[in-house]
Amino acid sequence: MQFKKSMIFAAMAGSIAFAAAAQQELVVRIGHVAPTSGPQAHYGKDNENGARMAIEDLNKRNITVGGRKVRWVLQAEDDAADPKQGTAAAQKLVDAKVNAVVGHLNSGTTLPASAIYNQAGIPQITPSATNPRIAQQGFNTFFRILANDNALGAGLALYGAKSLSAKNVAVIDDRTAYGQGVADVFARTAEANGMKIVAREFTNDKATDFNAILTKIRAANPDIIFYGGMDPQAGPMLRQMKALGINAKFMGGDGICTDKLTELSGGANNDTVFCAEGGASLAKMPGGTEWRKRYDAQFPGQFQVYSPYVYDAVMMIADAVQKAGSAEPARIREQLAKIDYQGVTARIGFDSIGEIRNPAMTIYTYRGGKKIALN
Incomplete structure (x- = not known):
């Protein structure tokens, strides 16, 4: 009987300790949206791969904020490069109370989605949508990590x-x-x-x-x-x-x-x-060559264009959380607006409307089936 009581007390103590540990954990949810179905799925999967790499790297670092260990979670959605599906995906992320969003891939989906994130006060970094009008809407939640059209x-x-x-x-x-x-x-x-x-x-x-x-x-x-x-x-x-x-x-x-x-x-x-x-070639990116080796080892044959920008966008959100000492979207946005971040792709900071400062641009051609940088 005494043995059974000891076992019960031990189980209760374990449950209490587990609950206490869970309370100490800070979960930061980062949304990602791109077309992972349809004709543009190869772009979207490449982008999502970049986000997953970043989330995995962050969770290996055992980052703490305010004394609480952070668990980084990716909530990935598919917009099929369709504006209507893009707005539905954006609303789904808002309803899920994500802390920040990386996406969308296309300008046509980013334009309507950006209004939804802005209304909810959720910061958004696009790694690939290049239409200048997106930044000209006056949304202080919008940031673009590469050169525009x-x-x-x-x-x-x-x-x-x-x-x-x-x-x-x-x-x-x-x-x-x-x-x-x-x-x-x-x-x-x-x-x-x-x-x-x-x-x-x-x-x-x-x-x-x-x-x-x-x-x-x-x-x-x-x-x-x-x-x-x-x-x-x-x-x-x-x-x-x-x-x-x-x-x-x-x-x-x-x-x-x-x-x-x-x-x-x-x-x-x-x-x-x-x-x-709208950026430097991988060979000229500060961390491009080594990052590409890691990417190819994990996702062989899937690289397209934008995944290193997605990786940097997720890492910048994490940097903003740590500097703010908070995962509140408003605090993340404040930090992104004044960030000076050394990423894989470039040293990144934003102007007053969320455009990247000093954007690079690279011209390419194709020889022997391979993409070759000309500058």
């Missing part, structure tokens, strides 16, 4: 004029917030630098047949075809350009600047494509 579109146009000596250009966009935005900037800058827009055409982000558009463009004999959109459309477009005998150079922003473009184009991208990313 003003830099990308203008940089590509200047490269076309000065390095490729192009005179005539055709412009196509997919009518999304990202695609149309970057195409508009490219067209304006091209004209300002003496190039003539000989065709302006439109498609959508679900299309795969561009023969009618390309046949019309072929008659204008452009030196460059610029496409504002993503690689699920750019790949087939390049195949069809080759089949139609169009020898123009092909340009686009970070949406087409992926490792997967070679596969999607059937190799038609070799020595014909010039694209831009």
Whole structure:
């Protein structure tokens, strides 16, 4: 009988100790949203991989805030690159009371979602949505960790004029917030630098047949075809350009600047494509080379573009929590607004509207199926 009582007391003591330990734990939930289904799933999975790497690294560090051990939790949602699904995912994260959000991937989903996070007072860092209008809404909860379309579109146009000596250009966009935005900037800058827009055409982000558009463009004999959109459309477009005998150079922003473009184009991208990313090349990032080795070991063959920016975004939120001594969203936002953080991708700080200060931009081409940095 005495033995049974001892066992009961021991069990009670263990339960009390466990409850006390649980009370001491601070759970910080970080939301992540990207398209992990549909034609753009390869981008979304790459982004989510970057978030998971960061969460795993944080939990290995046994970080404490206010004397409480922090457990970092990722709540990942799929928006399928669809604005309606994006707003539903944003509301789901708000209802789950996440402390901060990394995402969304696309400008078209980030624009409506950013209003939801702002209303809830939840800080949001996008690692990839580049439309300038997002930062111009006046939301103090919004931060962008890479260059926007003003830099990308203008940089590509200047490269076309000065390095490729192009005179005539055709412009196509997919009518999304990202695609149309970057195409508009490219067209304006091209004209300002003496190039003539000989065709302006439109498609959508679900299309795969561009023969009618390309046949019309072929008659204008452009030196460059610029496409504002993503690689699920750019790949087939390049195949069809080759089949139609169009020898123009092909340009686009970070949406087409992926490792997967070679596969999607059937190799038609070799020595014909010039694209831009809103950051330094991995080789020139402060921690890019070593980080990529770790990424490839954990997620072989899945790297695309944005995962190192996602990794930095999660780490910056963690840094803000530690500096604030709190996981309250308002306190995190205050710290992000004045942060000076040395990340894998760059040294990061934000201006008054949440844009990254001193953004880098890299122009790439493809040779032998491999993406090669030109600057």
